[in-house]
Amino acid sequence: MTWTIVVGVKQVPDAAEVGIDPDTGRLDRANAPAVMNPPDRDALEAALSIKDEVDARIVAMTMGPPMATPVLEEAIAMGCDDAVLITDRAFAGSDTWPTSLTLAKAAEKLGADIVLAGEETTDSSTGQVPPGIAAHNGWAQLTYVEAIEPRPEENRLVATRDVEGGYERVAADLPVVVAVAYGEFEPRPAGLHRKIYAENDFEPIEWTAEDLGIEDEVGLDVSPTSVGGMETVQPVERKGEVVEEIGDLADPITEVLS
Amino acid sequence: MSEQNDAGIDVEEYEDVWVFVEEHAGEVMPVSWELLAEGKKLTEKTGENLVALVIGEDLENVAEEALERGADRVLVADDPVFEPYRADPYGAQFRAMVEERKPSIVLIGGTHTGRDFAGRVAVPTHAGLTADVTEIDVDDDGLLQARRPAFGGDILATILCEEHRPQMATIRPGVFEPGESDPDADDGRTADDEAIIPVDVVVDEADTISEVLEREVGDTADITEAERIVAVGAGVEGDLGPAIELAEALDAELAASRAAVDEGWVDGSRQVGQTGKTVRPELYVALGISGAIQHIEGMNKSGTVIAVNTDPNAPIFEHADYGIVGDFADVCPELAATLADRDLTEVVQ
Numbered sequence A: 001m002t003w004t005i006v007v008g009v010k011q012v013p014d015a016a017e018v019g020i021d022p023d024t025g026r027l028d029r030a031n032a033p034a035v036m037n038p039p040d041r042d043a044l045e046a047a048l049s050i051k052d053e054v055d056a057r058i059v060a061m062t063m064g065p066p067m068a069t070p071v072l073e074e075a076i077a078m079g080c081d082d083a084v085l086i087t088d089r090a091f092a093g094s095d096t097w098p099t100s101l102t103l104a105k106a107a108e109k110l111g112a113d114i115v116l117a118g119e120e121t122t123d124s125s126t127g128q129v130p131p132g133i134a135a136h137n138g139w140a141q142l143t144y145v146e147a148i149e150p151r152p153e154e155n156r157l158v159a160t161r162d163v164e165g166g167y168e169r170v171a172a173d174l175p176v177v178v179a180v181a182y183g184e185f186e187p188r189p190a191g192l193h194r195k196i197y198a199e200n201d202f203e204p205i206e207w208t209a210e211d212l213g214i215e216d217e218v219g220l221d222v223s224p225t226s227v228g229g230m231e232t233v234q235p236v237e238r239k240g241e242v243v244e245e246i247g248d249l250a251d252p253i254t255e256v257l258s
Numbered sequence B: 001m002s003e004q005n006d007a008g009i010d011v012e013e014y015e016d017v018w019v020f021v022e023e024h025a026g027e028v029m030p031v032s033w034e035l036l037a038e039g040k041k042l043t044e045k046t047g048e049n050l051v052a053l054v055i056g057e058d059l060e061n062v063a064e065e066a067l068e069r070g071a072d073r074v075l076v077a078d079d080p081v082f083e084p085y086r087a088d089p090y091g092a093q094f095r096a097m098v099e100e101r102k103p104s105i106v107l108i109g110g111t112h113t114g115r116d117f118a119g120r121v122a123v124p125t126h127a128g129l130t131a132d133v134t135e136i137d138v139d140d141d142g143l144l145q146a147r148r149p150a151f152g153g154d155i156l157a158t159i160l161c162e163e164h165r166p167q168m169a170t171i172r173p174g175v176f177e178p179g180e181s182d183p184d185a186d187d188g189r190t191a192d193d194e195a196i197i198p199v200d201v202v203v204d205e206a207d208t209i210s211e212v213l214e215r216e217v218g219d220t221a222d223i224t225e226a227e228r229i230v231a232v233g234a235g236v237e238g239d240l241g242p243a244i245e246l247a248e249a250l251d252a253e254l255a256a257s258r259a260a261v262d263e264g265w266v267d268g269s270r271q272v273g274q275t276g277k278t279v280r281p282e283l284y285v286a287l288g289i290s291g292a293i294q295h296i297e298g299m300n301k302s303g304t305v306i307a308v309n310t311d312p313n314a315p316i317f318e319h320a321d322y323g324i325v326g327d328f329a330d331v332c333p334e335l336a337a338t339l340a341d342r343d344l345t346e347v348v349q
């Protein structure tokens, strides 16, 4: 049997390129280039490592504007077999509830045995989408996963999860949603031929909310949460003094401790 | 008469503030008591009950402690199916309790466990779930104001859930003070006003879709209470000796960036940052930490921040009060010796 592995990837502003506005001292995101959410690269690597051991087909999926296509091309370049762009104005304003519904429906339509994702995104950092996908479909879930052992003969996946103060090994029935811990799967570089193919010849499948049969269940209106306000947080004032001598460091420490 | 809103929900039907008390084999996660104390403040405003939820096996002591720490009632789901923790049985049980008893607000610790199963309750009940909250309040209508940092902590967004219930939030460990335990807190209740309520267990082992094969957990450190912290990053390259020497000189707890935790040098319970703990010591010394926004978020409530880094352009210097450009392996012993010369031990006591 061939496993179908679906990997969720998202386009986010590059956190490393977010500069500090010299006038306000605040982060300036507007000019940051869009990149793949770094934890999702680990998820792609995890998918490819399963495929190294088990007969599998890997499909990357993203929910976003057509502008997000480069993250799918990157996934193809890394070694995914196919990719789906889920795009529709109807999705605008979706919180984690409709977002995870959308991805759950797409995973179901793709016949996923395993859905992989990064532990959270760097732009919204809820970590709630992978468990949400599992909950919508009534599937098993494994989060904070550091290592994966595929068990095709048992139709299960065994994973090592980070639990605070230790670890555990859990076996889950398929289909299963796996959120990998960031930093645990070193992403492999894309091959040159795959890169050329991804950028020149590859076209992702495109699905709308209607294609997934959820046009009335997505967007701002069905999102249980809404943003009630935004306050800018005053950056914590720090002295920012760089000293030359150890003694100059010991002085303020002595002062704090006395 | 039910007054349904556009989402088909009568919000008046929902009342009480629930706090999930997370325990593993009888050990309660400290964030649970932080939430119980914070939940109490909400019920003092709304005039509702504060209800603790305990799921696991052999829970009498945990349930008693929840009462001593201020819960008006404790709902207990006690069954071997819940030990050790798994997302599917916890989610199914919690969901059944929510559907039957209709709480208005549900607070869950933003631990790996809390963030793992919260969605399995919020999705099927179509509840609003706000993740990784750092401030909560409630307005006159009982509407929860859940605030969470956005854009790397630059902005605090208030998230509301107006039309759906319950209003759920996972809350970051370490941001609230735990309350004191009062052994007499549950006095004065009569037998027919039983405060510990066993609930029906709706989960059957035969229906579970996951199995824990092995579980290894050591002691978890609670760095959120530390007055002084020496934190190490990727820059120490596994050489913890100098950091420990300095920590001892300062009578400080050891903590770490995520990079150092991922390398396995320091246990995950000592991780500071967005996906770790929020700390607020009077002194925070960062050794070989670059100062990524995800790290800064967890330590920017510290009093005095000292940074040691070989790279003069490391962002940590902008988030520190005093910094020195240098190798931590040289700086730590010299600093420890200088402090010892000043007889700091006396000052510390």
Ligand SMILES: Cc1cc2nc3c(=O)[nH]c(=O)nc-3n(C[C@H](O)[C@H](O)[C@H](O)COP(=O)(O)OP(=O)(O)OC[C@H]3O[C@@H](n4cnc5c(N)ncnc54)[C@H](O)[C@@H]3O)c2cc1C
Pocket: A038, A039, A120, A121, A122, A182, B232, B233, B234, B235, B236, B256, B257, B258, B259, B260, B271, B272, B273, B274, B275, B276, B277, B287, B288, B289, B290, B291, B292, B293, B294, B295, B298, B308, B309, B310, B311, B314, B326, B327, B328, B329
């Ligand atoms: C979803 C997500 C969540 C995250 N959550 C967290 C979190 O909770 N906490 C967290 O910390 N990070 C978190 N991160 C990771 C964060 O982005 C950074 O990667 C991490 O904080 C870097 O750790 P570091 O500063 O120790 O390592 P590096 O960035 O590698 O920095 C090492 C530093 O050490 C210095 N150095 C090297 N040698 C020496 C020496 N001999 N002496 C002194 N200095 C030296 C270097 O100049 C450098 O500045 C998260 C990332 C993501 C994507």
